[in-house]
Amino acid sequence: MKNIDSYTHLRGESLFVDDLMTRQDTLYGLCYDSPKAHGKISRIDYSKAEAIDGVVKIFTYKDILGENQIGGILPDEPLWAEDEVHFWGQPIAFIVATSESIAKKARTLIEIKIEELPVITTAKEAKDKGSFINAPRSFSLGNSSEAFNTCDYVFEGETFSNGQEHLYLETQGCYVEPKENGTIKITSSTQGPTQVQKTAAKVLGIPMHKIEVDVIRLGGGFGGKEDQATPWAVMAAVAVQHLNKPVKYILNRHDDLRMTGKRHPYNSFFKIGLTKDLKIKAFEVEFLQNSGAAADLSPAIAERTLFHATNSYYIPNVQTTVYSCKTNLPPNTAFRGFGGPQGMFVIESAIADAADKLGIDKCQIQEANLLKENDEFSYGQIVTEVQAIKAWNTAKNTFNLSDLQKEVDQYNTNNSHTKKGISLMPIAFGISFTNTPMNHARALIHIYQDGSVGVSTGAVEMGQSVNTKMLQVAQEIFGISPHKVKLESTNTTRVANTSPSAASATADLNGKAVEKACNNLINRLQKVAANILSTNANSIGFDNDCILVNGEKSTLTWEALIAQAMLERVALTENAHYATPVIHFDKSKEKGHPFAYHVYGTAITTVTVDCIRGTYEIDAVNIVHDFGKSMNIGIDIGQVEGALAQGIGWMTLEEISYNTQGKLLSNTLSTYKVPDVFSAAKNVNILPLETEGNPLAIKKSKAVGEPPLMYGIGAYFAIQYAVKAFNKNYQLKFDAPFTPEKVLMSLYEK
Ligand code: LUZ
Numbered sequence: 001m002k003n004i005d006s007y008t009h010l011r012g013e014s015l016f017v018d019d020l021m022t023r024q025d026t027l028y029g030l031c032y033d034s035p036k037a038h039g040k041i042s043r044i045d046y047s048k049a050e051a052i053d054g055v056v057k058i059f060t061y062k063d064i065l066g067e068n069q070i071g072g073i074l075p076d077e078p079l080w081a082e083d084e085v086h087f088w089g090q091p092i093a094f095i096v097a098t099s100e101s102i103a104k105k106a107r108t109l110i111e112i113k114i115e116e117l118p119v120i121t122t123a124k125e126a127k128d129k130g131s132f133i134n135a136p137r138s139f140s141l142g143n144s145s146e147a148f149n150t151c152d153y154v155f156e157g158e159t160f161s162n163g164q165e166h167l168y169l170e171t172q173g174c175y176v177e178p179k180e181n182g183t184i185k186i187t188s189s190t191q192g193p194t195q196v197q198k199t200a201a202k203v204l205g206i207p208m209h210k211i212e213v214d215v216i217r218l219g220g221g222f223g224g225k226e227d228q229a230t231p232w233a234v235m236a237a238v239a240v241q242h243l244n245k246p247v248k249y250i251l252n253r254h255d256d257l258r259m260t261g262k263r264h265p266y267n268s269f270f271k272i273g274l275t276k277d278l279k280i281k282a283f284e285v286e287f288l289q290n291s292g293a294a295a296d297l298s299p300a301i302a303e304r305t306l307f308h309a310t311n312s313y314y315i316p317n318v319q320t321t322v323y324s325c326k327t328n329l330p331p332n333t334a335f336r337g338f339g340g341p342q343g344m345f346v347i348e349s350a351i352a353d354a355a356d357k358l359g360i361d362k363c364q365i366q367e368a369n370l371l372k373e374n375d376e377f378s379y380g381q382i383v384t385e386v387q388a389i390k391a392w393n394t395a396k397n398t399f400n401l402s403d404l405q406k407e408v409d410q411y412n413t414n415n416s417h418t419k420k421g422i423s424l425m426p427i428a429f430g431i432s433f434t435n436t437p438m439n440h441a442r443a444l445i446h447i448y449q450d451g452s453v454g455v456s457t458g459a460v461e462m463g464q465s466v467n468t469k470m471l472q473v474a475q476e477i478f479g480i481s482p483h484k485v486k487l488e489s490t491n492t493t494r495v496a497n498t499s500p501s502a503a504s505a506t507a508d509l510n511g512k513a514v515e516k517a518c519n520n521l522i523n524r525l526q527k528v529a530a531n532i533l534s535t536n537a538n539s540i541g542f543d544n545d546c547i548l549v550n551g552e553k554s555t556l557t558w559e560a561l562i563a564q565a566m567l568e569r570v571a572l573t574e575n576a577h578y579a580t581p582v583i584h585f586d587k588s589k590e591k592g593h594p595f596a597y598h599v600y601g602t603a604i605t606t607v608t609v610d611c612i613r614g615t616y617e618i619d620a621v622n623i624v625h626d627f628g629k630s631m632n633i634g635i636d637i638g639q640v641e642g643a644l645a646q647g648i649g650w651m652t653l654e655e656i657s658y659n660t661q662g663k664l665l666s667n668t669l670s671t672y673k674v675p676d677v678f679s680a681a682k683n684v685n686i687l688p689l690e691t692e693g694n695p696l697a698i699k700k701s702k703a704v705g706e707p708p709l710m711y712g713i714g715a716y717f718a719i720q721y722a723v724k725a726f727n728k729n730y731q732l733k734f735d736a737p738f739t740p741e742k743v744l745m746s747l748y749e750k
């Protein structure tokens with residue numbers, strides 16, 4: 001089935017927040033943010049800005065009737081700064097005017113004096129100064145310090161991976177309207193409608209039932225709207241509470257880039273120990289996460305880094321620690337993979353370092369340590385239905401690894417100014433929110449009396465096609481044509497207390513709730529049908545818009561059945577709740593079984609480096625991916641392709657840059673390079689691995705949003721291979737992104 005949105009997307013008819021019909025009296029909001037990264041606000045003068053015709057009011061923390069607090073995990077982030085600012089771009093005030101251009105003009109007239117304080121921009125500096133978000137976390141398995149003594153080889157090193165801008169096509173935004181009796185309706189471009197509702201209620205000092213949050217769809221989220229869609233919606237809601245008029249706020253790209261957090265940069269220190277037969281016996285890492293100026297989701301992201309620190313390998317002795325380092329950058333946040341990619345980059349670097357020093361191919365070490373059935377992760381989960389070796393071998397065999405390797409080496413013998421590189425990248429990604437209590441969802445299904453169906457869930461459509469998957473679930477259970485099912489917007493009054501659409505788990509969690517609700521309706525309808533057809537309920541089936549008896553088509557249509565059920569006063573609405581069974585985690589021991597299942601796969605990446613210019617092309621990425629039993633292979637392959645491009649971008653081109661004063665330098669699309677058609681892999685082959693799937697995945701179709709991003713890590717090591725082929729003196733460095741500048745320096749390093 002095609003993505004149900006593709007037709008209107010292509011015609012430009014799909015609606016986003018900015019396309020909503022606005023009321024005639026709508027006002028426009030604009031955030032005034034800090035022009036310094038750290039300091040005390042000694043003076044602020046709004047008088048010139050307020051004097052402009054059309055400026056209605058400038059809101060500050062003093063106008064907040066509830067709490068000036070938007071922190072989700074830790075209460076450490078004000079909506080608007082009070083007397084101190086902690087990052088460049090921190091919201092201080094909110095200008096509301098009769099037009100966007102008036103608000104913009106007013107913003108330039110605000111005068112501020114800040115007594116500057118020392119600015120920390122790197123995680124290392126923060127750690128040295130003892131500046132942390134919370135206490136460090138550690139996972140451990142076996143006894144690594146003892147195990148190192150029995151290793152034949154031990155290597156130590158440092159890695160750095162930079163942040164990443166989400167660059168959702170649709171910037172952050174909201175439209176907020178007053179309703180009667182002090183109630184407020186927020187339409188937001190958020191992955192987490194409940195988080196917006198809860199935070200707005202807290203800041204406005206009103207109960208959650210007075211706030212309705214509606215989400216039509218998002219033009220991309222990638223994690224950037226899991227937590228950070230909230231502040232804008234809440235700012236506009238504060239204004240609406242005071243003015244009793246609608247307020248719209250859509251950030252322009254420049255403001256969005258400056259004020260929002262990104263993927264966390266990580267600086268990490270590893271120690272890896274191997275035996276002569278290349279088994280990794282011990283592994284230790286200290287991860288320094290650059291969290292920015294407030295917690296946001298950093299502690300949860302730090303946790304996922306620990307969960308993925310050994311990627312798809314079994315290592316019997318592991319000791320990992322993560323520090324969430326508080327710096328004067330915008331609070332960094334969720335980004336596809338959620339700390340997992342940062343963890344995996346370190347183990348892959350450690351393996352590359354060991355292979356280089358031992359003079360062998362990296363893939364020999366990788367292959368010798370792949371996860372097997374019943375292996376244990378450092379967090380105590382015993383893995384079953386492991387596909388690591390199967391994916392690896394299938395990739396090697398299907399894509400003729402030995403031929404590819406020969407081609408690369410022959411090419412390198414025959415060419416002096418261009419060199420090729422190759423790498424393998426296996427992945428194992430855990431599916432479930434690592435915070436167990438978040439793994440639940442609900443669905444509300446109405447069968448209307450004409451037989452058409454409306455489905456509401458907590459899932460937010462952000463281009464990942466979750467609505468299409470939800471529609472498929474309902475349509476297949478009811479045995480009706482897809483056009484009879486409509487997916488409604490995501491709305492907190494229809495489906496409440498939702499977890500954000502995140503963690504690759506949205507289709508699983510919400511799909512299972514849809515499945516449950518539909519099955520409950522089916523049970524009721526079977527009885528009605530059995531009555532009409534004088535048979536027993538168990539023999540009733542549903543297919544092709546008709547009712548079946550013992551698998552045979554009867555004369556009763558779906559529409560006729562629904563009409564009869566209506567006459568018999570049978571409830572045609574159902575609400576169901578789903579909570580993932582099996583999973584648990586004990587934070588006091590840092591052990592448990594946090595993931596419903598893992599997703600596996602292997603990518604083989606080949607590249608060509610221009611050794612005169614330092615530029616490179618990704619020749620091909622050949623992937624074997626574990627989709628389980630994909631319920632929509634077109635959509636799922638689209639997710640792999642998108643994630644791969646995003647992962648390669650993170651590893652190669654996308655370079656976030658702040659100066660030492662904490663000012664974002666890469667603040668436009670001319671200074672921040674995202675992958676385009678020229679930098680995309682020339683050839684991408686995606687082969688679905690034949691696996692059983694997992695009963696905790698919706699229709700045994702495994703989660704697909706995040707895992708394939710990590711195939712992009714392979715690009716780093718393929719480029720490194722080519723660089724080494726050109727320059728034998730090159731000392732391996734693990735400093736992502738591997739931009740053409742860095743490649744050039746490496747090619748000519750002495
Ligand atoms: N968000 C979250 C996530 O709150 N918890 C998670 O475990 C997670 N994992 C991936 C992406 N977003």
Ligand code: MOS
Binds near residue numbers: 223224334501504
């Ligand atoms: Mo996320 S990184 O919002 O799944």
